[in-house]
Amino acid sequence: MRITVAKAKRSGLVLVAVLAALAALVWWLNVRGEAPIAAQRSGGAVDAAAIARGAYLARAGNCMGCHTARGGAEYAGGRGIETPFGVVYAPNLTPDPETGLGAWTEAEFWRALHHGRSRDGRLLYPAFPYPSYTKVTREDSAALHAFLQSLPPVHQPNRPHELRFPYNLQASLAVWRALFFRAQAFQPDPGQTAEWNRGSYLVQGLGHCVACHSSRNWLGATNGDDELGGGLIPMQHWYAPSLTAGHEAGVGDWSTEEIGALLATGFSPRGTAMGPMAEVVYRSTQYLSAQDVRAMAVYLKALPQASVEKELVEPAPADLMRLGAKVYEDRCAACHGDRGEGVAKAYPPLAGNGAATMESPNNLIKAVLHGGFPPATQGNPRPFGMPPFKQVLSDGEVAAVATYVRQSWGNQAAAVSALDVHRAR
Amino acid sequence: MTANQHRPFHKPRAHGARLFLAAVLGALWSGPAAPQGAGGQAPDTMAQRMQACTVCHGKEGRATNEGYFPRIAGKPAGYLYNQLLNFREGRRHNATMAYLVEHLSDDYLREIAQHFSTLDLPYPPAQTIGAARLQLQLGAALVQRGDPGRGIPACVACHGQKMTGVEPAMPGLVGLPRDYVIGQLGAWRTGQRRAAEPDCMASIAKRLSPQDVSAVAAWLSSQTPPADSKPARQAKLPLPLECGSGLQ
Numbered sequence: 001m002r003i004t005v006a007k008a009k010r011s012g013l014v015l016v017a018v019l020a021a022l023a024a025l026v027w028w029l030n031v032r033g034e035a036p037i038a039a040q041r042s043g044g045a046v047d048a049a050a051i052a053r054g055a056y057l058a059r060a061g062n063c064m065g066c067h068t069a070r071g072g073a074e075y076a077g078g079r080g081i082e083t084p085f086g087v088v089y090a091p092n093l094t095p096d097p098e099t100g101l102g103a104w105t106e107a108e109f110w111r112a113l114h115h116g117r118s119r120d121g122r123l124l125y126p127a128f129p130y131p132s133y134t135k136v137t138r139e140d141s142a143a144l145h146a147f148l149q150s151l152p153p154v155h156q157p158n159r160p161h162e163l164r165f166p167y168n169l170q171a172s173l174a175v176w177r178a179l180f181f182r183a184q185a186f187q188p189d190p191g192q193t194a195e196w197n198r199g200s201y202l203v204q205g206l207g208h209c210v211a212c213h214s215s216r217n218w219l220g221a222t223n224g225d226d227e228l229g230g231g232l233i234p235m236q237h238w239y240a241p242s243l244t245a246g247h248e249a250g251v252g253d254w255s256t257e258e259i260g261a262l263l264a265t266g267f268s269p270r271g272t273a274m275g276p277m278a279e280v281v282y283r284s285t286q287y288l289s290a291q292d293v294r295a296m297a298v299y300l301k302a303l304p305q306a307s308v309e310k311e312l313v314e315p316a317p318a319d320l321m322r323l324g325a326k327v328y329e330d331r332c333a334a335c336h337g338d339r340g341e342g343v344a345k346a347y348p349p350l351a352g353n354g355a356a357t358m359e360s361p362n363n364l365i366k367a368v369l370h371g372g373f374p375p376a377t378q379g380n381p382r383p384f385g386m387p388p389f390k391q392v393l394s395d396g397e398v399a400a401v402a403t404y405v406r407q408s409w410g411n412q413a414a415a416v417s418a419l420d421v422h423r424a425r
Numbered sequence: 426m427t428a429n430q431h432r433p434f435h436k437p438r439a440h441g442a443r444l445f446l447a448a449v450l451g452a453l454w455s456g457p458a459a460p461q462g463a464g465g466q467a468p469d470t471m472a473q474r475m476q477a478c479t480v481c482h483g484k485e486g487r488a489t490n491e492g493y494f495p496r497i498a499g500k501p502a503g504y505l506y507n508q509l510l511n512f513r514e515g516r517r518h519n520a521t522m523a524y525l526v527e528h529l530s531d532d533y534l535r536e537i538a539q540h541f542s543t544l545d546l547p548y549p550p551a552q553t554i555g556a557a558r559l560q561l562q563l564g565a566a567l568v569q570r571g572d573p574g575r576g577i578p579a580c581v582a583c584h585g586q587k588m589t590g591v592e593p594a595m596p597g598l599v600g601l602p603r604d605y606v607i608g609q610l611g612a613w614r615t616g617q618r619r620a621a622e623p624d625c626m627a628s629i630a631k632r633l634s635p636q637d638v639s640a641v642a643a644w645l646s647s648q649t650p651p652a653d654s655k656p657a658r659q660a661k662l663p664l665p666l667e668c669g670s671g672l673q
Binding site: 069070071266278279281282335337343344345346347370371372373374375376381382383384385386387388389390391392 | 465466467473474475476477478479480481513514515516521524525526527528529530532533536
């Protein structure tokens with residue numbers, strides 16, 4: 001008996017020691033590499049050139065996309081980002097001293113971007129994509145800070161996040177960061193051109209392309225082994241296609257001009273930006289310089305392309321194809337052509353269009369249901385629109401026409417079911 | 426709200442362009458537009474660009490007065506532009522409309538509004554037939570005289586003597602579907618629909634009882650719009666309330 005008690009005591013002590021060691025490890029993993037915040041460069045004179053460069057970089061990072069509520073003051077925050085763990089509300093970035101970043105020094109701003117830690121020392125949720133922004137250079141961070149501090153201050157208190165237990169705890173976030181985040185500087189590849197490296201910096205850093213174009217694990221961390229390999233965007237049901245697979249949005253066989261056109265104008269002969277990508281083009285990439293767009297195109301084009309075994313696709317039932325053909329003829333052919341060939345500068349082709357034939361049919365279904373316009377950009381200021389058909393087509397009809405598109409004119413992709421459509425509505 | 430939304434409207438394009446537009450519209454009347462074949466070109470027109478609107482609002486934005494969707498053809502350009510902005514900026518709520526206009530620029534929205542405002546198409550016959558006499562009387566009274574005791578101005582004071590709207594930004598209301606009018610007045614009352622401050626329509630809608638709303642909607646949807654259904658050129662000033670939407 002005595003021995004058992006002693007044993008239990010001992011194992012209890014061991015357990016406590018292990019937990020303490022784990023906690024210490026998590027703590028260490030969360031603070032490693034962080035230099036103490038010295039009061040440096042704070043509020044100092046910043047020149048107009050830094051502010052202008054910061055404004056440009058804020059476009060490259062699409063800060064406004066999250067930090068501006070619909071119809072709200074620019075950069076004053078308030079937009080809710082829905083995640084599988086609850087809603088994260090983007091905070092006020094204007095220099096209001098009480099509710100915004102007015103009191104933040106350049107060093108504190110850098111720490112948020114690079115280490116994901118707020119001014120008061122709290123850990124930030126990675127809905128703020130610091131796993132990408134960590135690669136932004138100190139110089140660019142300072143320019144962004146200078147720009148944000150130059151904005152008109154807006155007094156707008158931040159809305160507290162609405163996250164479920166246990167995701168609402170700092171301790172959970174510390175564990176998440178210990179597992180999935182490490183602050184790191186961008187490492188240029190000396191074996192590549194300066195242009196490729198510039199593209200790499202933009203795509204991996206401010207562009208935070210990986211935030212959508214990568215799968216996520218059950219804790220919401222992006223898959224490091226399969227960066228830019230495509231992923232379903234949480235909560236939105238849009239599928240951000242793989243940039244490393246030619247049959248999705250891999251651009252290995254596009255010309256750099258075609259890639260650049262998509263980023264700069266939202267429209268290219270090979271495909272059109274829609275859904276969340278339309279927002280990226282509208283708010284961010286259309287404002288980038290021709291050199292930067294080209295650098296991103298060069299980098300994306302050179303991404304290693306995964307080889308994919310083409311699986312044999314089971315042909316859809318004849319009656320489904322017949323219904324699909326009829327809906328296509330009535331609703332789609334006038335613009336997309338009898339053979340899915342599209343019309344230059346107006347309507348994208350559907351024959352051979354990766355967006356239509358990806359394994360996930362979500363984007364095709366979304367396009368049929370919601371229609372939409374490509375973004376109005378300087379390069380394509382008056383886009384041609386597509387009607388939303390959700391009011392007039394049943395789930396079965398949408399499934400049929402999507403199936404018809406996926407199995408006609410050489411397209412080979414699996415049939416779409418009414419249930420797929422119902423889920424995407 | 427954006428800085429350049431106060432910019433005045435451009436005059437409609439030259440008459441030649443309008444004639445051409447009319448010709449294209451005529452060609453489109455019998456079915457969807459036909460940008461033909463491989464290597465073909467889409468007609469470089471606003472009508473072709475606005476095919477996105479036709480499924481709900483009818484060809485050329487005409488709609489019918491039977492469903493829920495409002496007619497947009499011939500509404501004052503300022504009104505249409507304000508609504509497009511309101512959808513984009515979250516002052517009006519309709520998921521379909523918000524999605525369509527989300528990534529369109531102020532300039533393009535202005536051009537879209539201008540396009541639909543220039544369409545001059547006949548109205549369908551009145552929708553509501555045989556509404557109760559007392560209800561129609563109440564509706565007519567509110568539209569033509571308002572109810573000064575409750576601070577309700579006459580609709581005609583802002584929307585024009587013929588209720589076909591007033592340039593540049595007051596919409597015509599005759600010929601709208603009954604359900605749409607009820608839905609909109611309800612949305613004004615609950616704050617679901619808003620306009621630029623001072624939000625005159627919100628103040629008025631909050632003074633209307635549910636019976637008033639039904640009566641006004643019944644009366645409006647039982648009128649046959651006049652042959653000349655164009656918006657009036659100018660409002661009789663001063664307006665009964667201060668209104669932000671005229672300037673929006």
